[in-house]
Amino acid sequence: MKRNKFMLLIAAIIVGVAVYLLWNHSNSTLKIKNSAFAVRDTASIRKIFIADKENNFITLKREDGYWSINDKHIANNRQLDMLLETFRKINVARPVSKSGYKNIIKDMAATSKKVEIYVDSYRIKIGDWLKLFPYLKLEKTMYVGGPTQDNQGTYMLLEGADYPCITYIPSFRGFISTRFDVNADNWKLYSLFKAKEENISSIEMINNQQPKESFILNKNGNDYSIKYGQNTEYEKNLNKIKAYNYYINYKDVRFEAILKDNIDKHEMDSVCSSKPLYIIKLMQNDGTETKVRFFNMKSYFDENNLTYGLTTVDSDRLYAEVNEGENFVMVQRGTLQDLFVKGSYFKN
Numbered sequence: 001m002k003r004n005k006f007m008l009l010i011a012a013i014i015v016g017v018a019v020y021l022l023w024n025h026s027n028s029t030l031k032i033k034n035s036a037f038a039v040r041d042t043a044s045i046r047k048i049f050i051a052d053k054e055n056n057f058i059t060l061k062r063e064d065g066y067w068s069i070n071d072k073h074i075a076n077n078r079q080l081d082m083l084l085e086t087f088r089k090i091n092v093a094r095p096v097s098k099s100g101y102k103n104i105i106k107d108m109a110a111t112s113k114k115v116e117i118y119v120d121s122y123r124i125k126i127g128d129w130l131k132l133f134p135y136l137k138l139e140k141t142m143y144v145g146g147p148t149q150d151n152q153g154t155y156m157l158l159e160g161a162d163y164p165c166i167t168y169i170p171s172f173r174g175f176i177s178t179r180f181d182v183n184a185d186n187w188k189l190y191s192l193f194k195a196k197e198e199n200i201s202s203i204e205m206i207n208n209q210q211p212k213e214s215f216i217l218n219k220n221g222n223d224y225s226i227k228y229g230q231n232t233e234y235e236k237n238l239n240k241i242k243a244y245n246y247y248i249n250y251k252d253v254r255f256e257a258i259l260k261d262n263i264d265k266h267e268m269d270s271v272c273s274s275k276p277l278y279i280i281k282l283m284q285n286d287g288t289e290t291k292v293r294f295f296n297m298k299s300y301f302d303e304n305n306l307t308y309g310l311t312t313v314d315s316d317r318l319y320a321e322v323n324e325g326e327n328f329v330m331v332q333r334g335t336l337q338d339l340f341v342k343g344s345y346f347k348n
Contacts, residue, residue, distance in 0.1 A: 037092065037142055037156055037167060039117055042084040046136055047118035053111060056182040074189045086169065086179050087117065093153055093166045104155055104164055108145040112157070113180050115142050147175035185258050192292060192320065192331060193253040199284050200247050206279040207342065215343035217243055228343045238346045246346075249338045250282060255320060255329040268328055271295050272321050278340055295319040297330065 039045060051057035060075060060083075061068045067075040096104050117140045123133035145155035145164065153166040154175045169176060181187065204216045212229040219225075224243040225234040259268070276293040283289050299314035320331045 037087075037140070037158060037165075038090045039087040039119070039139065041119075042088045044119040045084065045087065045117060045139075046120050047116075048083070049114075049116040049118075050180050050182050051114045052182050053113075058182050058184055058187065060187070069184050069187050073184065073187075074191065074194065075187050076189045079187055083179055086176055089169045089172075090167050090176070091170060093168050096155065096164050096166065101163060104145065108143055108155060108157060108164060112143040112145045112155075113177075113182065115144055115180055116140070117142075144177050144180045146177055151175055185261070188258070190254050190256070190258075190329075191252055192255045192322070192329070193250045193280075193282055193290060195250050195282060195284055195290075197244065197247040197251070199286070200250060200282060201285050202281075202283045203247070203250070204279075204281040204283075205339070205341070205343075206281075207340075208275055208277060208279070210342065213342035213344060215346070217246065217346070219243075219247065226343070226346055237348060239348050242346050246338075246341065253335060253339065255331045256317070257330045258327065259319070259330055260328040263328070271319050272325070272328070276321075277318070280339060291323055293321045294331070294336070295321070 046062050048060040049057065050060075059070050060080065061071065067077070067080045069075050116138060118136045119139045121135055121137035122131040123135065125131050141159035143157040143159070143164075145157070147154055148166055151174060153168050154177050155164050156167045157164040167176070200219065202216060202218045205214060207213045214229055216227045216234075217224065218227070218234060223236070224238060224240050225236045226238045226243070227234045272293075272295075274295060276295050278294045279291070280294075281289060281291045295318060297314040297317045297319050299312045316333055318331050318333055318336070320329050321327075322329065
């Protein structure tokens with residue numbers, strides 16, 4: 001009898017331990033499932049896709065030494081670093097409350113942004129010494145909602161999870177939903193020209209104020225040649241040090257602001273239909289061409305009469321149209337003086 005009671009006690013203990021372990025595993029799995037938003041190894045991230053509910057989207061891809069935007073433009077490293085830092089540091093404060101669950105789900109269904117994170121992976125991987133058949137793996141899909149009432153957290157939902165969570169970044173006060181922007185312009189590197197000297201094959205500078213000072217500077221290997229004004233023949237008798245330094249000037253030329261979506265369309269069309277002050281065409285060895293047309297910008301302030309009104313030319317800034325309407329920006333004259341040189345500058 002005593003032996004049977006002892007066996008029943010042992011059986012009860014075993015069952016109790018099994019139930020506890022099963023519950024604990026289930027609870028742990030649920031916790032991980034609903035809160036694993038972070039990607040600690042951000043160096044493995046190869047592509048990020050962000051889309052909103054209005055069919056606006058953006059694709060960010062890690063290229064050789066930079067990130068691209070929709071396979072067209074170079075992204076701003078500072079903004080990309082902030083997004084990667086978000087993925088690395090994001091933590092969960094708590095799941096949403098039962099009382100607020102329905103309203104939060106309803107809001108997220110209407111306004112959240114979908115985020116897909118792709119990482120480098122391999123079909124066959126044994127440690128770090130054998131990696132075969134690389135491919136792009138969808139690591140995580142998450143939905144980013146709005147801020148909490150105190151603006152100190154952000155509602156987020158991991159795909160496949162049962163409930164949203166309130167997320168935050170340690171030592172950062174505020175919400176992070178604004179970091180998931182679908183406007184490509186806000187991700188762009190504000191570079192008008194960005195080319196290394198060794199990658200540039202030719203630069204054409206059209207000076208409509210002094211046509212005879214226009215020129216085409218050409219490079220073949222380390223050998224430079226130039227064609228002046230309306231001449232049809234290239235000359236090799238030029239100051240090669242000045243030619244080399246002129247090519248270096250195009251390493252990273254920045255503009256001040258994007259105006260394409262922030263200016264009256266009629267005004268922009270009027271500017272672009274007028275005769276530009278300068279036109280610069282930069283051709284790289286891989287066939288990539290960048291064409292920029294520069295125009296006077298009207299000023300709201302007359303420095304001479306100390307009055308306001310669109311009557312004078314801005315002495316500090318210019319309009320610039322990039323690649324036949326691809327972009328319309330504002331540039332500072334001071335940053336362009338080394339580009340607006342005359343053809344005679346290169347003569348020995």
